[in-house]
Amino acid sequence: MAGEWVVPLGGARVRPDVAGATGASLERLTEAGLPVPTGFLVTSGAYWRYVDGAELQPRILRAVAALGPAEAERRIAALFAAHELPDDLAGQIRWAYADLGAQDHAVAVRAAAAWDLGGAPIERPEALQGGRLATLLDVRGEAAVLAAVRDAWASLWSAEAIDFRNHRRIDHEFAAVGVVVQSMVVAEAGGTLCTSAPGDAAHAVVHAVWGGGATVVERRTIPDVLVLDRRSRRIVARRVAAKSVRVLPDGTFEPQPAELRTRPVLTPGQAAELARFGDRVERVAGRPMRVEWAWADDHPYLIRARPMDEHRAAGDGDGRSGDRAWSRGGIGEAVPDVMTPCTWSLLRTLLDTVGAASGRRYGNLGGHLHTSLDPEPREPAHLVGAARARLDRRRIPAFLEGAPDHCDDLRRRVRAAGEPRKLVRLWNREIRPYFLEACRVAAAAGLDDGEAPDVFRRLERLVGADDANAVFAGLRAAGKDPFAVFGPVTGLARVARGDLAEDGYLRRWGHRSAHEFEVAMPRPDEEPGWVARWSGAPGPDALDLLAERRAAVREAWLLLRARHPYRVTALRRGIGTWAGAFHLRAAVRSEVARVFGVLRAFVLRAGEVTALGDAVFFLTAEEIVEVLGGDGTALRRGTGRRRAYERYRMTPDPQGANVRADGMVITSAAGTGGTVEGVVRVLHAVEEGDALRPGEILVAPVANVGWTPLFPRAAAVVTNVGAPFSEAAVVARELGVPAVVGAESATTLLRTGDRVRLDAARGLVRLVTPVDRPLTTAP
Template identity: 45%
Template sequence: MAGDEGAFAPPLGDAGADPAAVGRTGAAAARLAAAGLPVTPGFHVTTGAYRRYMELTGLRGPVLTAVRSAASPAEAAAAIAEMFARHHLPTELDGAVRWAAARISGRDERVSVRASHPDAPGEPAPPPADFWDVPADGDLPRAVRDCWASLWSADRIAHRERAGVPHEDAAVAVLVQKQLLPDVAGVLSTVAPVTGSPGRVVINAVRGAGATSPDRPAPPETIAVARPSGRVIGRTGPAGRLLSDARAAELAALGARVEEAAGEPAEVQWALEDGAFTVLEAHPLEGLPGGDAVEAWNDTPHVDHLWTAAGLGEAVPGVMTPCTWSLVQMFMGRALPAWSVRGYRAYGRVGGRLYTDASRARALGLPVRVPPGVRVPRAGVPTAAAAVGVLEGAWGARTGRRRAADLRDGFPARCEALRARIADVRTPGELRALWHEAVRPAFLNACRMVEAAGYGRAGDGVRDGLARLVGGEAADAMLAGVRAPGGEPLAGSGPLDGLARLARGDLDAAAYVRRWGHRGPYEFEVAEPRPAEDPGWLPQARAAGADAAVLLERRRAASRDAWRLLRERHPRKAAAMRRRLARWARAEDRREGARSELARMFWVLRAYVVRAGELTLQGDDVFHLTIGEVLGLLRGDDAALRRVPVRRRTYERYRALPPYPALIRGAFDPFAPRPGRDGASAARISGLAGAAGRAAGPVRVAASPADAAGLRDGEILVTTATNAGWAPLFPRAAAVVTEADAPASHAAALARDLGIPAVVGALDATARLRTGDRVEVDGTGGTVTRL
């Protein structure tokens, strides 16, 4: 009997269990068992046993005759079903099945019996041929026979005839497993089912047998778990939790092991019984998106214009997710309508990054930063549109400026309250309503705040006037010492000053995070966490603050000396210059303060989109939807999710590219080969004077703050552009060189605050220099020289 059992009913983990012998379902279960996964005990009834049955019962000939002579597959199936019903399992097969069942279960236990068909391309899913709650010592042989009979269902007969598969070659195996009585059971997808995103496991759970049996009495609890962290990012369903966060993380890890054993994304049936998870079945996930198609996030091929990363690109330096791009478009249309008047947009995407269309901006009369000597091709913008753009921008700034202070007053508290309301929302419908009720109005309020404050900077003329009187270094020191009304540092310098106060103990961590925790290098990208969300950020900030405190104190002394020099050389002009600087400081603080509060609002927008991902269980896939599509998803329309795979692939491909040029003329292909580094041309790079002084040292080229994390004291930081989020890195740098900035940029302002030389607008610096080169930076003359 044992020999028959081995030939006809081998154990589940049999090393020789291949699909031809045990079918697809059986082979998958065998692989899981061989990988050491917790699989329900069971055994196979092989295709060899089926053929032996057909031989011993003499059914082979009559079955084939019925198929050939019947008027239809349905007629053949009915006749063959009667044949199988009249023939029980012969003794040798009946004994083998019962013997194998005795080894996995007790006398009164139950088993599940499922047909397991061999691999057959295009074969339809088996018809209902699964039997549950079968007594192991009773009706098991009959259930096996009925699974064999399912091979001759009308659907399978019709399929074989359409596919040209000979009926003589057909065979089926059976998988028998011990029946569980689980507390909770369900189905797990090791990747997001619709988008195929690998960073998320989706679990469906029901009480009792649930998804492990044909009857599903209750709606499931659905849980999304982030991979590989195991963090639960959302759940829907019954109020009472069927799986704790810890259990969900444990199950997600088990799913990852199943995927590893299968070698591909899988759908896993599981059960939780007596505190232990068991894998019931696993098969490949079907219908996942494939291919390598990408979208074109590039506006430059359409027109022969000059595009610049200065200004707007400084604020949004990275590749934008579709959600961020939709919000930026909303901002540009609401806050800066002159930049988007009547369809003549003065901004666009270059390889997914935000650039200003300098040609169109000039035609619309808008402020744009272009280095001296660079020709700006003319744009074909109708005179009427240009006039409307200029008037709209000027009128909005003039009429709204009176409201700027009112708009800013209390805005941090309103944003904090909004984030708390977003966190408390429990359903997608409530979150969608909150957008229209509170989030969108607050965003439009922030847009009006920026419009009211005016856009751009006016520091160049002030600095030049000071430099003519006392020289560049003294002028920088005087600008660094200017305070906002009330004695606080200017809003643009606030994060740096806050780090210094944090290091000195004048400001506690909670107060710093509350005031400046929203400022970061990607503060207008909703997919990127804010510094306040990163527990590891604060210790690094304290270290940077200690260096900043020393440099800022030294700078205050330099500022006092510079004012003394001005009074000595030009006593009649000192008072007038103080008044001019005070006016400049008010305007600068108003502009930078508005930008800071807009960044705070983008933190609220990020919280909203993150919560949408939690409540819809889509996780970070929502960042690859526009804000309109996110709202549609909250309404139950998930059609846009099918666009996510292509958008995610596009986003990752653009992010992997090296830094783009600061200025782009005409068509630009981000994927085209870039010119290599030329040693001769890199000997001297000309730019603009950002912060006076000289410094020499090794270069550290960085495309992002993450690249610059290894910046050492005394190194020269070289990058495309910086913003307030780079502030913790500046105290370590001996000098700063940027490609896209201007003398009134954040890079120049931060360098002046700290008293370190800076050259800005140094085109192609990141391409012509590499980490380890030794250079001298002349911030007064605006040059970088290789040593």
């Protein structure tokens, strides 16, 4: 046992469950001769030696079971602080530290999760605890190192780490931690290196800042970005950023000196050296890696490395997914279905245009639309796209005003085109140019990812989540109508009151649906009786809910003024800026959805004049035009695509674990505020909406504008996929309907009839009474 407590880096191969994924990776790369800073590993065996020797484990587990995470953290931290390391263990750490250099040799001490689950080692425990365990920098002297190791162990029981394991039902009994102790590198520059660019193995991507690379890892500043050809190791694209912050050796941050802010961090020679360095790392690891590097003493050091596929979702083989972190929140909510090939070909045109301006990448993973969460290199093409987007912003008002009439005219002309050549001419001269104009307008307005704006986070810190959500309700841009996203739900209320005719609703909102960007799915204006069905549904009136919400909004603003009178003006300005941007995005997205109605009309008509029927949905838009022109080569591809489409549609969601227990908790990153307890109604499609009874808690895979007519009927909303400021979440916030979005496997873990308690401000759903357990009125 003693031999496993402290292991020098490069001394012996260790498993991730012994030294953590970080320690095991650094050990392997050191053994291969890569420039890893000297150091040693304190294994999970040392942690157990300390905890068992001081008889801490029973007290730790009792604290976690009996106390809330914050109080448990304080209680357990006191236990660790009261117990020194045993002499045999402390001696080994002292000897290993002495081997590194002088008595005050500076080291970095990093905790790395290294437990097993019920005896079965997990492959990458760091993925389960990343960002939740301690990193201590510039630690000097034996006593400080021993204290830092103890603090690293104690961080396994931070409130965040405890909460993380609770929500994922990870048994605390098996939680353990390894520690990496490495010599500090006084970095002239640092950053990250993707040894293969995401989705493009021919290039490498470097993010670089002055000083340590923590500002890149923690996204404290915008780094320089370099794209290098891996064969020639020459820079093919570069963006030099205004780097506003740098990290000091002790881990604190300070403003960047003015003379360095816009100065390029790396020379072409240094960039080429990093590319060679990345090739070596990738060969040793056997896969593309994301490397944290530091430049010192005229060469790069490897600080940490992890596989680029650590958070990879299953791709569909289209070559566009890449190895990166993906999300279905935000724009992905607008396209919740498995996409037909025709829809993906059209969306790719739209999203490539948007991505050229925003630098964001979109992918088709398993038939579903995803947004990349990784920083995207702003190559020259992106910079040109951004400049074009600024010019296209001037076109937005005319586009919004003219879209309803122009789209009606194009749909009429599509129906009148009775032969293929007329359809091709209409596509080339009218529909495609107008679609490209809509794409440019969408890029200019931006397609938001639904994440909370900075002003909301500041407000939340000042008044709490519930009042912050109330302040963010009742918003509209200055001098503007309410956000376009409210139109479908409030329009139905106006129809029910007799204030709006059905044909008036359909002209204004008939293009908006849960499937509005999928050209294979019908819109409300194609379905007779749709308005009568939805406007006559039972439940509260959406307009009444909005009126009731105004009282909470007024109270929240009064509280804000009373507590922080000197911050109200700045906060109001920030909220107004966000409201104006959201108003513009929502209005443009609505009219782009209307344009997709024109595209659907064209595809349907193409299926009619070619007698292909719904087979056209399995051709790309370009292939449809080829078929209309007499070239049927593409038709052979449709059969295989249909099989793949049906396979994706029938593939169950892998997120659900089907593990249920009394008191089970489902979590999400954020919600819209409010608490409620009620009975669950699980709906897998909005077409099942008639089953939702007033006062039930709606649980759905995803919610978008097409789901919002159900919101007034629901006591609360829970979704597997979502973002706190996506369009559907904004509607829920305005109506005062608590919503927990992005709760992953909610539709799998919850069943219709379950009673749950929902805390939307914290993003928690707790199972109170399972439907399969008999109810009782006994005390």
